[in-house]
Amino acid sequence: MxxxxxxxxxxxxxxxxxxxxxxxxxxxxxxxxxxxxxxxxxxxxxxxxxxxxxxxxxxxxxxxxxxxxxxxxxxxxxxxxxxxxxxxxxxxxxxxxxxxxxxxxxxxxxxxxxxxxxxxxxxxxxxxxxxxxxxxxxxxxxxxxYPDRNTFKGADLCTHYSEISSFKDIKTEDRIVIGSYESGCDAAINLCKEGTKVTLLDSTNNFELINSDSSYSLSPFTRDRLNEEDVYFDYQPESGVKEVRFEKGQYYVETVTNKQFNSPYKPINCTGxxxxxxxxxxxxxxxxxxxxxxxxxxxxxxxxxxxxxxxxxxxxxxxxxxxxxxxxxxxxxxxxxxxxxxxxxxxxxxxxxxxxxxxxxxxxxxxxxxxxx
Ligand SMILES: Cc1cc2nc3c(=O)[nH]c(=O)nc-3n(C[C@H](O)[C@H](O)[C@H](O)COP(=O)(O)OP(=O)(O)OC[C@H]3O[C@@H](n4cnc5c(N)ncnc54)[C@H](O)[C@@H]3O)c2cc1C
Missing domain, CATH: 3.50.50.60 (FAD/NAD(P)-binding domain)
Incomplete structure (x- = not known):
């Protein structure tokens, strides 16, 4: 011994x-x-x-x-x-x-x-x-x-979910949230409650995915919260991010489907x-x-x-x-x-x-x- x-x-x-x-x-x-x-x-x-x-x-x-x-x-x-x-x-x-x-x-x-x-x-x-x-x-x-800051080009320009101490500290006029699994939804819901106008980018169509195993699809707790009165945001399915750039005071988020979103505030990276x-x-x-x-x-x-x-x-x-x-x-x-x-x-x-x-x-x-x- x-x-x-x-x-x-x-x-x-x-x-x-x-x-x-x-x-x-x-x-x-x-x-x-x-x-x-x-x-x-x-x-x-x-x-x-x-x-x-x-x-x-x-x-x-x-x-x-x-x-x-x-x-x-x-x-x-x-x-x-x-x-x-x-x-x-x-x-x-x-x-x-x-x-x-x-x-x-x-x-x-x-x-x-x-x-x-x-x-x-x-x-x-x-x-x-x-x-x-x-x-x-x-x-x-x-x-x-051990956050992953390498999931897309320019991910290091974003705030990673794990860096947020409170959503009160990062409430702004608008925010782009990248990733729509549990942490992405958590960020979107909490920012909405702070009065921030949120755009949520989803690489698939996660909200529609229903699976008998709760690990596959969003939890009932999250779905209940998504249905709350004060939770309303711009949900963009099939919008996997290809690149984030910062130019002239704006963050530009480009998706693999060639959509573009921009905001003066750092996007929130919730991709894992x-x-x-x-x-x-x-x-x-x-x-x-x-x-x-x-x-x-x-x-x-x-x-x-x-x-x-x-x-x-x-x-x-x-x-x-x-x-x-x-x-x-x-x-x-x-x-x-x-x-x-x-x-x-x-x-x-x-x-x-x-x-x-x-x-x-x-x-x-x-x-x-x-x-x-
Ligand atoms: C937003 C969010 C919501 C979640 N919700 C749920 C949920 O509802 N239900 C659920 O079951 N799971 C949930 N999870 C997952 C759950 O939190 C994790 O599975 C759990 O924390 C993992 O536990 P762990 O002990 O492996 O890691 P941790 O809790 O991260 O513990 C690892 C420990 O190791 C220490 N450590 C790290 N590196 C070193 C080192 N080099 N030397 C010494 N010590 C070190 C750290 O300080 C830490 O204390 C959630 C996760 C997140 C991010």
């Missing part, structure tokens, strides 16, 4: 929903770990625009084995803690802080991972606070803090995120922009390196929502426990609990869907 302040059996990178969720499963299996977090618990949620709320609803169904959709452990519920159905980022961060305190998770904050090497079966994690060592590394550093995985690219094989993983969410290239969170993808099944990727916390922990030869009865009892609470999907044939957040 590797044990001292900087040497652990397991190191988890990131204290967001994914890192904390897998940490609780490890703790229950008596596996020692440290979470390295560059800022504070739930930092990404704190960075959300003040007005942004969860689209997936919270409801305390835990006692009937239907845990709150936004819970990261079978026995906790954001609805119960926060007394709201669609928490804001600040509220959800409070839930995550509560979880980390309740389970007494070992978290080192202010530690930023710079790079990782593997030598003789041990990961050497280079950070701003020196090197840490571990046998197993779990990547949970998320996406939100890169991934923190860019920091450890060489340790994963890639397929179609996603890391290749085995059945235990372990890198197919680097043994004992696991991935948890919204970047986990198997076939067409993308685990981008909390209620999806939490299904894999116990799978990763179980694999580490087996390799560490942890007492089987302890592991079995934890796995049974996760299974009974619908927190454990091993057979992936059931979840053949795509995601749009």
């Amino acid at each position: 590797i044990q001292d302040f900087k040497n652990k059996d397991v190191i988890i990178i990131g204290a967001g929903a994914a890192g904390l969720g897998v940490a609780v499963a490890l703790k229950r299996m008596d596996i020692n770990f440290v979470i390295l977090e560059k800022e504070e618990v739930g930092a990404s949620f704190k960075k959300w625009p003040e007005e942004t709320q969860f689209i997936s609803p919270s409801f305390t169904g835990n006692f009937f084995k239907m845990p709150d959709l936004n819970a990261i452990t079978p026995e906790t519920s954001p609805a119960f803690n926060l007394l709201t159905e669609h928490p804001t980022g600040d509220e959800y961060q409070a839930y995550l802080k509560g979880v980390s305190e309740h389970y007494k998770l070992n978290i080192a904050t202010g530690v930023t991972l710079k790079s990782v090497q593997k030598k003789k079966g041990i990961f050497i994690v280079h950070t701003n606070k020196g090197d840490y060592h571990c046998q197993f590394l779990i990547w949970a550093a998320g996406e939100y803090q 995120f890169k991934s923190s995985l860019s920091l450890v690219e060489s340790l994963f094989e890639n397929y179609d922009g996603y890391p290749l993983l085995n059945n235990f969410d372990e890198s197919t290239k680097t043994k004992n390196l696991f991935l948890v969170g919204p970047q986990v993808k198997h076939g067409n099944a993308l685990f981008c929502f909390i209620y999806k990727y939490r299904q894999r916390f116990a799978i990763v922990s179980e694999r580490i426990a087996v390799r560490k030869k942890i007492d089987r009865s302890v592991v079995k009892s934890v796995i049974n609990d996760y299974k009974e609470n619908n927190f454990y999907i091993k057979n992936l044939s059931c979840c053949d869907d795509e995601c749009i957040c």
Whole structure:
């Protein structure tokens, strides 16, 4: 067993929903770990625009084995803690802080991972606070803090959604919003409520897309908000952006269908995120922009390196929502426990609990869907 302040059996990178969720499963299996977090618990949620709320609803169904959709452990519920159905980022961060305190998770904050090497079966994690060592590394550093500023020519001229602290701060006479999935709609709706005249550019015709899986089409929460009295904007389907230019005090947005829009105010880019995985690219094989993983969410290239969170993808099944990727916390922990030869009865009892609470999907044939957040 590797044990001292900087040497652990397991190191988890990131204290967001994914890192904390897998940490609780490890703790229950008596596996020692440290979470390295560059800022504070739930930092990404704190960075959300003040007005942004969860689209997936919270409801305390835990006692009937239907845990709150936004819970990261079978026995906790954001609805119960926060007394709201669609928490804001600040509220959800409070839930995550509560979880980390309740389970007494070992978290080192202010530690930023710079790079990782593997030598003789041990990961050497280079950070701003020196090197840490571990046998197993779990990547949970998320996406939100790694915006994609390269989705079209001139994207760097725009304000990325992740840079907005509050829509009140960016209310102007008019705004062009690029991207019509959840974050684009969130920006458009909130700007309308601030009295801004919005043009929303959609590369497809997303508002018409209805799919049985909520990951494919806009959530009911967003559709309800789009129908609100004070939400009205110029929606432009089939208007994927080719280029943004800034000339003589105006931002010109040109689409692949040769339409042109202009505004004196920076367009809002809501076309998505890169991934923190860019920091450890060489340790994963890639397929179609996603890391290749085995059945235990372990890198197919680097043994004992696991991935948890919204970047986990198997076939067409993308685990981008909390209620999806939490299904894999116990799978990763179980694999580490087996390799560490942890007492089987302890592991079995934890796995049974996760299974009974619908927190454990091993057979992936059931979840053949795509995601749009
Ligand atoms: C606007 C918006 C609305 C959403 N709504 C929903 C919803 O309703 N329901 C839902 O299920 N999901 C929703 N999501 C998705 C959800 O927020 C993400 O799936 C979730 O935040 C991912 O959790 P994570 O732990 O993987 O990443 P994060 O929450 O980003 O956590 C990663 C952590 O790693 C830390 N970190 C990053 N890099 C390093 C480093 N180099 N060294 C050390 N630490 C590092 C960060 O500080 C952060 O604390 C939404 C996302 C957005 C953007």
